[in-house]
Amino acid sequence: MTNPSLDDPQVFKRYDPEGMMNHLHRLPQLCQQAWQMALDFKLPPDYADIDKVLVLGMGGSAIGGDLAASLAQAEARLPIIVCRGYELPGFTDAKTLVIASSYSGNTEETLASFEQALKTGAKKLAITTGGRLKDLAQERGIPIFSFDYQAPPRAALPFSLLPILCFLYRLGLISDKSPAVAETVPLLEGLSSRIDETVPQSQNRAKQLARRLYNRLPVVYGAGITAEVARRWKTQLNENSKAWAFHEVFPELNHNAVVGYQFPEELASRIVVVLLHSALLAERTQLRYLITGQLLERAGVSYQTIDGEGQSPLSQVMSLVLFGDYVSYYLAILYKTDPSPVKAIDFLKQQLTKG
Incomplete structure (x- = not known):
């Protein structure tokens, strides 16, 4: 059976009834x-009196904290840590800013750790649309x-990333x-215009990937x-x-993953490695990309490099994020599946309520 044409507008209507594509357009x-x-949000002045930031979250809410921490790492004068799970780290104290991020406000792991934080002297802040967290x-x-x-949490990424970056700036922790x-907003608009559903596959790198x-x-x-x-x-x-x-991270992957390219032999032709590259990476790290590509070629593993766009780290990161979002959307269409529902997660949550 042939898979759908990514140049047929009717295909998107058929397999994307909830309109995930609209969220990509709006990002x-x-x-x-x-x-x-x-910028307009009122932050208590004493929230600047901290020596660490702890972001509580899961899934599409936690990734904003991850991206914020990576973008702030080069200049932040304190650690920014993302906590995924039920347990609050033991180092949480009055010098900690705890940011609980949950799109729904009902993520049970985030609620569990936030309720523990309520028993500490930590400074606290919530990012949410409502639910128990807001209450x-x-x-x-x-x-x-x-x-x-209104969107799946993963489609609301700007609301879990940009506020954290902004709060770090307003607290004097980053520039x-x-x-x-x-720079980033118009750059993303331009990128979207080159890879959205109206651009034919012959000219659309996201569809091709x-x-x-x-x-x-x-x-x-x-x-x-x-x-x-x-x-x-x-x-x-x-x-x-x-x-x-799956995903791996340089330079660590050069100390283990590259050795595993050999077996099982039949996997080599079934794997595609995507290398997310930025011109802002350290020179030695960029050299590792090149050498790793040589190792992949020697192992008979297909790979492709995708470069970030723009001058700032934020534009580099968000251009790669948006490109990946489009790729995952088009792959869903090729698999003839609606990109919006996450039925396995819904089932898991239902079963957990019985436990």
């Missing part, structure tokens, strides 16, 4: 909106960055990212500011495309 403007909302924060007078955007946002990944196992490599983008690609391929996918 650039959502970045602008989320940044402005965060808990309101009851205790904790600042709430509340937004109203003002307004110029980077001003999706074709290449069809019926293959994607493994995504990143480094530095692209390391967490690789995680984003992996999770988007899982949730949008309903496909197996």
Whole structure:
């Protein structure tokens, strides 16, 4: 059976009834909106008196913290840590800013760790659309960055990333990212116009890569500011495309993963490695990309390099994020599956309620 044509408008109507494509179109403007909302948000002055930032979250909400931490790493004077799970780290104290990020406000792992944080002297902030998290924060007078955007949590990424970056800036921890946002928004609009559903596959790199990944196992490599983008690609391929996918990070992968290219031999022809590259990466890291490509060729493993766009780290990261979102969307269409629902997660949550 042949898979769908990515140049047929009717295909998108058939397999995307909930309109995931609309969220991809809106991502650039959502970045602008989320940044402005965060600039206008009232932060308590004493929140600057901290020595660490702890982001609580899972899935599409946690990835914003991951990306923010990677973007802030080069200049932040304190650690920014993302906590995925039920347990609050033991180092949480009065010098900690705890940011609980949950799109729905009902993520059970995030709620469990946030409720533990309520028993500490930590400074606290919630990012959510509502749910139990918003109720808990309101009851205790904790600042709430509340937004109203109806979408799967992973499609609301700007609201879990840009506010954290903005708060770090306003607390004096990193430089003002307004110029980077001003560069990133039109750059993303331009990128989207080159890879959206109206651009034919012959001229559309995102559609071409999706074709290449069809019926293959994607493994995504990143480094530095692209390391967490690789995680984003992996999770988007899982949730949008309903496909197996994995990610690895330089330079660590050069100390183990490259040795594993040999067996099982039959996998070599079934894997496609995607290397997420940025011209801003360290020179030695970029050399590792080239040498790793040689090792992949020697092992008979197909690979492709995708470069970030723009001058700022934010534009490099977000251009790679958006490109990956489009690839995962097109791959879902090729698999004739709706990119929006996550039925396996829904089943898991239902079963957990019985436990």
